[in-house]
Every structure is written in structure tokens, then in C-alpha cells.
Amino acid sequence: MNRRLEEIVSSPFPAPRNPLENEAHAPPRPAGLLEREDLPRLFDALKRAGYRIVGPTVRDGAIVYGEVGAVDDLPVGWTERQEAGRYRLERRPDAAVFGFNLGPQSWKKYLFPPRTRLWTAETRDGSFQVTPEPPDEGAPYAFLGMRACELSALSITDRVFTGGVVDPVYQGRRARILRIAVECGQSAPTCFCTSMGTGPGADGGFDLSLTELLSPGRHVFWVRTASEAGERLASELPLRPGGPDDLRSREELLDRAAREQRRKLPADRVRGLLLDHLEDPHWEEVAQRCLSCGNCTMVCPTCFCSTTEEVPSLDLARVEHWRRWDSCFNLAFSQLHTVSIRTGIKSRYRQWIDHKLATWHDQFGSSGCVGCGRCITWCPVGIDLTEEVAALERADPASRLPAAGGKA
Template sequence: MKRLGRAEFDRLLNALTEVGYELIGPVMRDGAILYDSIAGVRDLPVGWTDAQEAGQYRIQRRDDQALFGYVVGPHSWKRFLFPPNQTVFSARRTDDGFVLETPPVDGVRRALIGVRACELEAIRIQDRVFLEGPYLDTAYQQRRAMLFVVAVNCGQAGGTCFCASMKTGPKAHGGYDLALTEVLDADEHYFTVDAGSPAGKEVLDRLDLPEASGAECDAAAAAVARAESQMGRSLDTDGLKPLLDRVLDGRHWEAVGQRCLSCANCTLVCPTCFCSTVEDITELDGGARRERRWDSCFDGEFSYVAGGSIRQSTASRYRQWLTHKLSSWHDQFGSSGCVGCGRCITWCPVGIDITQEAAALRVADAAEHDG
């Protein structure tokens, strides 16, 4: 384990730039912490944090100068691997017909700075969806192959996080090139740094950092343990899959359906949701293109087949979303579709909380069996 002083953080970012990566990291914009291009530490939300609760998000000043003193915002890293809009192909008229062209992937090597443990797990889940299923998404594959991941272990829990109960955080276990833990105490501000890949080791070697002391490693471990102990929510997954498989009907879905606005926020902020639709667009010059864009199972048109939409009620759409996340995702991909990041709770305008809904289903099911 190496030690990187706060004052040297730009050296790490510069080293990544020198080896050819575009840096993407947290930035403060539009009243939230989002992910976008950064040039150095000055672009990070230094000294800011986020206060989150169901249906609430606020950025606030911290009383220190932490670089990563917040958790996750409305963006997730999926927008860089699976962009919200992408052109699948375009068609152009020629004298003897038309030609189809597939746009190349941009070829940008990106270093993601500040990826949390839950987000690493979300990337692993999307890897299974896009790379390990029967159909390979070659654009995702190319973007993924060019990625360098700098993980940051969480030193504080957000108001809606529940990664500990999903066993996805707050400490990163693999899947990164470098993993940092930020330590701030009265006198010192530094990071412990661990390489998780040959590419990460190469960057660490360029920096020629000193070893972290035993006390510094202990302080980093204590910061992560503090985040875990702060976590106010949990999702009890024990026996949840069979429970969801048998409560396909029931008053509970109607009750949540009356609160849910079918706005799709939860699916758009979720780092694992992967549904998309395609749209054909014709141009005035006779050209055309097919666009692929994020879609949501909360959209009334999403389940449209000849004759109409299968899931016409909001209750049926919420049931589809929750049962897919926590039950049928296991059948499809061998894991839960939820990593416990809490985004869907924070960004739901009416504060619907997946942990509470799962708990309520458990109570309703127990009552039915007792009765």
C-alpha cells in the first residue's frame, strides 16, 4: 500500500494524462455532483458534500477540504460506457441506391476518477449484460477495453446508501486499476493507494510513492469502517427472490402504484438499468439514421406489442421494475440487479424507497401466510 499526499494528487492525475487518458471525475454543476471531464484537482468538488434522503438532494459545504467527501449523484458511470444516445448506423443516398455506415466508437481512453465500490459492482453487472450474454455489444466492449478505473473507498455513507447489506461496498474489492482511501485528520490529509491491475501498478511506479505506514493503513481502514457503521438503510435479501416470485398479485403493488408517477427517474439514475429503444430519423437531405437511446420499463410504450401495452398500470410497471431488479435478474445474470447505491431513492420525486418496498412486501407476505 502506497501513500499519496493531498498536495501530490495532481501528480496522479497528470500521470494518467501523460499516458493518454482523458480524465472523467466528479464536478459540481446544476446544484449537484455530476461526472464530466476534469483537468485537475481544481475541478473536483473540494470541500463539498451531499445531503441525501428519499426524494431529496442538496449539496452543502463541509468544514474540511476533502476531495471525495460526498457519495453518488444523479449521474452514474454507465453514461460513458453505454451513452444515453448513440447512433447505431446511418444511411446515405448514392447514385445507385444507398450505403449504410456504422459510426466508429470515439476511441477515447478514459480514466474514471472516484468510482465507488457500489459503482464498480454496477460496471461488473453491465459487463455481464453487454459482454457475456448471447449478444455482444461491440461498442460497449471497445469503450470498456479503453477504461482505467480509479476507485475511491467511501469514508462516509450517504443518506440513502445500503451497499453494505448488498455486499457491494463501501470498500472496493477488485475491478479497479487503482483504489484510494482518503484520510483527513487534524494534521494530515493523504490517501492510501493500492494497485489492482498491471496498468495501475505501472502508474504507481511512475509516481514512485512511499509506502503507507501501518498507522496510515489503520486510519484508512477506520474511515471505511465508519462509512459502513453510518449506513442508515439496509435491504434484507434473505429469501427475497422466492418471496417476489410468489407475490405477483396483491394489494401492495396497487398501493405503491398509487404513489408512483411513472416518471422513470429511478431507471435513468440507476447504474445497472440497461434498457434501450431505437428510433429511425429521416433527414431533409434524404439521409437517415438509427438512434439507440435509454428507455425505461416505466414508460407506457415500453411494453407495447401489437394490440397495445402489456403493462398498462403504473402498479404493474413498478412490480416489473422491482421484481426484475431483485428477483428475475438472478435468473438472467446470476446476481441481483441492485448494488445498493440509493440513487433511485434519492431521485424519486415522491420518495419511494426500494428498501422499504421490499420490507413491506415481506410483512404483507408474512401476514397472508399467518392469516
């Protein structure tokens, strides 16, 4: 690697401390088995506790996150077929409640909303008054159906928004959520959480976790807790003790989901590989395909770039200051003193993947990628970051990966 660059990226930034990390570190404890027919009792308990329940639901031909009031609002009996640049909903042959993987949206839309008004300024009686936006005082959210990779994404955005400079919008919302995980019993072809160490099982970072065990004559949820809030919730559910067979069923389910994964990233080597290939001709080739649409950044659960804009009233007596999601694929994103410094798609794609997989380690102490695969599925031209990394490895004489590269 270029020595100067090595000095810059290896400078001893301590990984910022996550002030919410104690919450995430309680070890999971088995709580018991919940029968499928008793799942409505979970909704009842959450409503009694005053939560707004958000979870997966079918809308506009996709499984998205939205407010759900009952089990029937969940995608019961639905699954999806995903590939690079392709997503289709399909009916399942069974009545699995969580028999799908991930849709285009992530939970960040609730904690870091796509548009947020930050303050309003008004002229009144010759004076000028600025009023900050009050914090969200609505009912707290219960996030129902967080996958293991999404719990990892949450711990990453915790670091980004509360580990150094604290973002009050994120922190205020984040401090009030209840995290109900659902472990993955299957993997989409675009998933690669196993190689990133983020799934498919949830090892912690949740309040309550469900594992759906479905076989002929049996439909139950293996319930675990990892916080006091989770234990309180579990105490309101009609749980019965689980046994070694249930535990074995869970382990087999997670093993199968992990074995299904065809994509992977060399998580331990990818940072050095990317920083060693900043001028690789491969980036020109990617730029021929990339539309610079920014879809990959919009669907990514950890991308956090934003911009601000003023929205004045017609009489100019009032102006609102809004924050909205931005993307490093936008030409104006890198504008310095009226000049964009990343004018080509090559430099914008390279910036995105290098930050996500390499320099994020130096900035935040971890990868910025959790292997959810959304950027692969929702790229309109099917660009696949695992394939781009594999292409660099194949071209690198020092590479130790087999020629098959990004797929196991």
C-alpha cells in the same frame, strides 16, 4: 411460489461468462501513501499516458461526472445531503477531496451513452448505402472516483453487454477504461451497499484505489493497485510507505461508513419474497404514489433498456438509426403488436423491482441492484425500494425480519 413461475425463473440458465472478468479479479496490493499536495501528480501521470480524465465535479447544484483537468475541478470541500426524494449540496467544514457519496449520474453514460447513432443509410445515384457508425477512437477514459458499489455495477453491466450477445459500443469503450476507485469514508442516508455486499470498501475490480485519510495535520491517500495498469500508474506517483496506523485508519473509516447505513435489503431472501407476492395488494398502493416518470431507471447504474428510432433528413435521402435509453416505466416499452401489455403503473413498478431484485438473478447470475440508493434520492415522490420490500416482509407471516423492516 406459483409452480409454473418457479419452473420458468429457475430454469438452468448458466450465468453468462464475463469476458472481462480476469481483469477484475487481481487481488488488491498496497502501494503506499500519496500526500494530498501530490495529488496533481496523478493528473499529470494520467495525461502523460493519454487518458481523458472524467470524474466528479460540481455542476448545476449537484455532483456529476464530467471531464476534469485538475484537482480544482473536483468537489473539494463539498458534500451532499440526501434523503428519499431530496438532494442538496453543502459545504464541508474541511477540505476533503472526495467527502461526498453519489450524484445522479453513473459511469454508464460513458460506456452505454444515452444516445448513440448506430448507422446511417443514404440513397446516392439511385443506390442505397448503409454505413455503420465507426467505433469511438477518442482518447481512452480514466474514470477517477469510482465507488465500490459502482465497481460492482460495472461488473454487472459487463455481464449484460458482453456476457452473451456482445454490444460493440459498450465493449469498445469498456476495453479502454482505467478504473480509479475511491473508497467511501461516509455513507449517505440512502446508501445500503453493506447489505448488498458491494461496499463501502473496494475489494477489487479496479486498477488503482485511493482511500482518503484526513485528520488534523494529516491529509493523505492510501493507494492500492489491482492490475498491471494500476501498478504502472502507481510507479509514476511519489508514494511513501504506509504503516500499521494508516492501515488501521482505513479500516476504521470503512467500519464507520458501514455503520452509518440505515437502510438495507434482505439480499438472500428478496428474490423469493418478491416472486411470492406478485399479486400482493401492496403494488396497488405503490401505484397510487408512483408517477411512472422513469427517473429511477435513468439514474440506476445497471438499468440498460434502450429503444431505437430513425431520424430522416427533410428530403428523405438520408436516415440515421439511433439508440437511446428507454425505461420499463414508459407505456410504449411493453408494446407488442401495437398493444402495451403493462398498461397500469402497478404492473410497471412491479416489473422494475422484480427484474432488478429477483429475476435478474436468473438472467445474469446476480442481483441487478448494488445498493447505491440513487433511485431513492432521485424519485420525485421519494419511493424507496427498501421500504417497499420491507412492507411485503411485514405483511408476510413467514417473514423473519423484525417489524422495523427496511431500516437497521
